[in-house]
Structures are given as C-alpha cells and as structure tokens.
Amino acid sequence: MIYDHLRNAALYWSLGENFKKALSYLSYTDFNKVEPGKYYIDDNNVFSIVQEYQTKLPSAGKWEAHNNFADIQYVFSGKEIMGFAQRDQMTVVEAYNQEKDIIIFQGEGNHILVESGFFTIFFPTDVHLPGIALDIPEKVKKVVVKVRV
Numbered sequence: 001m002i003y004d005h006l007r008n009a010a011l012y013w014s015l016g017e018n019f020k021k022a023l024s025y026l027s028y029t030d031f032n033k034v035e036p037g038k039y040y041i042d043d044n045n046v047f048s049i050v051q052e053y054q055t056k057l058p059s060a061g062k063w064e065a066h067n068n069f070a071d072i073q074y075v076f077s078g079k080e081i082m083g084f085a086q087r088d089q090m091t092v093v094e095a096y097n098q099e100k101d102i103i104i105f106q107g108e109g110n111h112i113l114v115e116s117g118f119f120t121i122f123f124p125t126d127v128h129l130p131g132i133a134l135d136i137p138e139k140v141k142k143v144v145v146k147v148r149v
Contacts, residue, residue: 002121055133063105074119078140083129085109
C-alpha cells in the first residue's frame with residue numbers, strides 16, 4: 001500500500017508503464033470538468049472510474065481485494081477514511097468473482113484519513129475498505145484508476 005500527495009506521483013512511475021499512465025492521467029486531468037463514469041486510458045489495462053458519493057458508516061463498508069488490478073484511489077474533493085490490511089490477516093467471506101475481479105473479506109485492519117489531493121495505491125496483496133466517513137457522511141469526488149498488474 002502506498003499513500004502520498006498527487007504532487008509526488010512521478011516518484012511512482014518506476015512501478016511500471018501502466019502505473020506511469022495512470023498517475024499521469026491523475027496528474028494532468030482537471031476533474032472539475034469530468035463527469036462520473038468509466039474512462040479508458042489504455043484499453044482494459046488502465047481505466048478510471050470517476051465517482052461522486054456520500055461516505056458511509058464503517059458498518060456499511062466492505063473489505064475488498066483484487067487479483068488482476070491494483071487500485072489507485074485519488075480523492076479529488078472531500079475526505080474519507082480508508083482501511084487497509086494484508087490478505088493473510090483477513091478472512092474471505094465472498095469467494096473471488098472473476099467477472100468483477102473482487103474478493104470480499106472480514107476482519108480488522110488499519111485506517112488512514114485520505115483528504116483532497118491525496119491518493120493511495122492498493123496492490124493485489126492489500127485488502128482495502130474505501131469510502132468510510134470520518135465522523136458524519138459527506139460528499140466525496142474520487143477517481144479510482146484500475147491498473148492491470
């Protein structure tokens with residue numbers, strides 16, 4: 001798992017060409033002008049999902065992980081809590097869904113506040129819990145870039 005401010009995105013280009021494309025997209029796109037939806041950056045290798053939503057209470061969240069994609073989660077506006085843990089610390093509660101590339105877990109992990117301008121990278125070894133309210137639910141605009149690994 002990586003947590004950093006978007007101004008430092010170029011530090012992570014060495015993770016590979018797909019990460020460079022994803023982080024460049026986040027760095028050079030004006031998300032004030034981008035509507036919610038799915039956008040292809042490099043076919044099915046790198047694509048983004050622009051979202052606007054209300055953060056939720058921790059009890060409504062689901063711990064998840066992916067086998068084929070890393071998630072870069074960039075909070076454009078607002079703030080949310082994101083949980084993170086290693087897979088071997090969690091228990092699978094919903095088996096791998098190949099079509100959606102997702103596994104659902106339960107357990108306990110660490111949490112981090114992710115504010116506007118910051119991003120996280122969750123690799124397939126990381127279980128994560130996105131979209132959690134700090135105190136009360138609030139509106140967030142977030143871009144999740146899926147990077148094939």
